[in-house]
Amino acid sequence: MTEALNVGLALVILALALWTVVARDTFAAVVGFVAYGLLLTLVWVQLRGIDVALTEAALGSGLTGALLIRAAARLRKTESAARAERPGVLTRIVALLAAGCVTAALAVAVLALPDPAPTLAPETADNLAATGVGNPITAVLLAFRAMDTMLEAIVVLFALVGVWSLAPDRAWGGRPGPLQRADPDGILAYLARALPPVGLVVGVYIFWIGADLPGGKFQGATILAAMWLLAVMAGLADAPPVSRTWLRLALVGGPVVFIAVGVAGAAYAGAFLAYPDGLAKPLIKVIEWALLPSLAVTLALILAGVPERTST
């Protein structure tokens, strides 16, 4: 029975991916992409990766979808010009050949995978007790491959710096995004008042439970960022000017703590980001609690966009 479900899911996902290719309107293609992301969440559940499913739902289809929908709405005027540039038959044939070769190579690789599959699950299980967390993915992210997570947090910060660097000179250091005027008695303002308290609890809960059950700081931070963005969109809060000191301190706080723990590990435990015996769980908690607000603010500001208004 699950075989039929998997086959159906795979077919619908392929159909949606084709839709994003052949849809005439860019907005329709983006909406198809958001639905495709949500169905991919189901694929992750079928592949038993619940943490990845949460991240895909939150970041892959949630935040990316919001980003793309806003861009598609702003770029509506370029539709006709783009349609005039449609490629000829030769380009399509070359593209089809390239796509076919890539698909064939990957399919051969999938069918030729070694059996029994090599796996690191037993080693992770053996060393899990030393980290003090119950969720193996959290243990891998913050104990065995903590370097990757640290660099990932810094990469997200770099993306934000890249977004800010695109501000025009007149709005340098100003508030991101246009001023949102929503009816204070309207439904959007109501939603922005009713949902954020619930979202706050859900976001912190998902972050907190990530130590032992599927969850974690990326998923929780995304929910917190989304709640703040909802308040900004409804006009209940305004995006702060990006030159504010407290904002910049909040952004770098998480990565700085992470690097500090790493350097302390080099001093006391012999290697960068090594945890001394018995201190693994508290150090992981410190890093997570420092990273959560930084990540939430970073993700929200990436969505808020380029500074457009001078700070007044």
Place this chain on the structure above:
Amino acid sequence: MTDAATLFGLCAAALVGIGVYALIVNPQPLRKIVAFNVVGNGVFVLFGAIAHRGAGAGWGGDPVPQALLITGLVVAFSATALAVTLLLRLFEEAGSATLAPDAPAPAKPDTSDG
């Protein structure tokens, strides 16, 4: 268990192919970014299928590739955000969002400083 992994692995291969085709064929940059995301998600699903095959020790999948996938998803989102912002700024400055090198100059004067 192996069948789900093989099925989704093949599906992922097809997704990457569809994304590559869309990347080359669609002239509008936002569609190219969407196609790039389709390719990226296909690669992630392929990796997830491999992680599912490595299930053991009571879990449904190998946790190390799955943790790397979470990292990959976050970095892919960051790259998409930067690409979309670049595209929007290009549209604001040049009046048209096209990658063609010999695009005609926009009709409206460029009033914003850069």
Place this chain on the structure above:
Amino acid sequence: MSLADLFTVVAVSAGAVFFLAGTVGLLRFPDALTRLHALTKADNLGLGLVVLGLLPRVDGVLGGLKLVAIWLLALLAGAAVSQLIARAARSPGPRG
């Protein structure tokens, strides 16, 4: 099949019927407002019946409460977004 399993199958199937009806409405109705009308049926009744059908299968009151909370949140979001889309479809202008 025990009584609880039978109840689950019946309720989830009824929910699936509402989802199907909503999708048919989305594809066949002429304009945005009528399509929204069809979608809310799928959202409220379809999801509610699916959640009702899944309630016998949870282990503990907390799991059941979480399922109901999911349904209520989907209701809230669906209602708010439907109103916003309807307003935008009726008179394209500043958001309300």
